[in-house]
Amino acid sequence: MTEQDVLARIKALVDQEHELRAQASKGTLDPKVERQQLAELEVMLDQAWDLLRHRRARIDQGESPDTAEPSSPGQVEGYLQ
Template identity: 75%
Template sequence: MTEQDILGRIKELVDHEHELRAQATRGELDPKTERQRLAELEVMLDQCWDLLRQRRARIDKGDSPDDAQVNTAKQVEGYLQ
């Protein structure tokens, strides 16, 4: 996955987030489902941003960015704890 691929995926996820919020505003989505889906999207976005940071750090160190790997949701969400 290239940096452009990751940025494209981030854009897709953000667009999906906006659509979910619009559906909720129109009453097409109940609040519980909205919260659940938004939480899932947030984790996927965090994983994408983490992967992007890993790739950029590897480039800065002179290492191959292709060796960066997607971290688990548990690991990415646990960084601030």
């Protein structure tokens, strides 16, 4: 997966988030379903941003960015802010 692939994935997830919020504001989406789907999207976005950071860190260290692997949802969600 290239950096462009990761960025495209992030954009697609953000677009999905906006669509969910639009459906919710129109009343065409059950609020419980919205919360569940938004929570899932947030985890996927966190993973994608984390992968992008890992790829860029490898480049800065003179390593191949292609060796970066996505972190698990538990690992990404467990990071301290």
